[in-house]
Amino acid sequence: DTGVSQDPRHKITKRGQNVTFRCDPISEHNRLYWYRQTLGQGPEFLTYFQNEAQLEKSRLLSDRFSAERPKGSFSTLEIQRTEQGDSAMYLCASSLAETANTGELFFGEGSRLTVL
């Protein structure tokens, strides 16, 4: 399967612990996005990379959150000192820059975080 893959699919952690999620985009896609989705809501934009450069961060992304995309391939999203309000599904999506303006995003299945 050559779609967007995310790992782990589900993470349960205690409040105050750090967690890291990984996203492997479709190999030829140079744009990568992180979104957060809570129950009953649509995805909310968190951050965006073009190649290895992080070009935009949402105000939703507090300083406890950090995302990287070394070498412009896979990306990681780390949450430090997790809080119960961080419980959500974290979605990764990718796209080609050339087709980005047409809007199609390719999503992974998401990583569900539960903070106890």
Place this chain on the structure above:
Amino acid sequence: GNSVTQMEGPVTLSEEAFLTINCTYTATGYPSLFWYVQYPGEGLQLLLKATKADDKGSNKGFEATYRKETTSFHLEKGSVQVSDSAVYFCALRNTGGFKTIFGAGTRLFVKA
């Protein structure tokens, strides 16, 4: 700011019924409009799109027309199937932008 509002669910229909899911938007400029679908246990995937006013997007029997005068992009299907049961998200992206903004989603249940 840009936003998308779609009808609340869940929507429950019998097989072969007509489906409409309403979506309206607020945007500066001339956005592209999308419907994404999330089937149980799967990631979101693009269902259809329209990039300018009066365009009609269509796929898998679903249609939506970009209505600038009413700022709407309602999703319709003439005859739903059980396999259409999913969550449907209306979304927009401004021209030249990189951020896609999603509505809250509408869950559809289709009964046999």
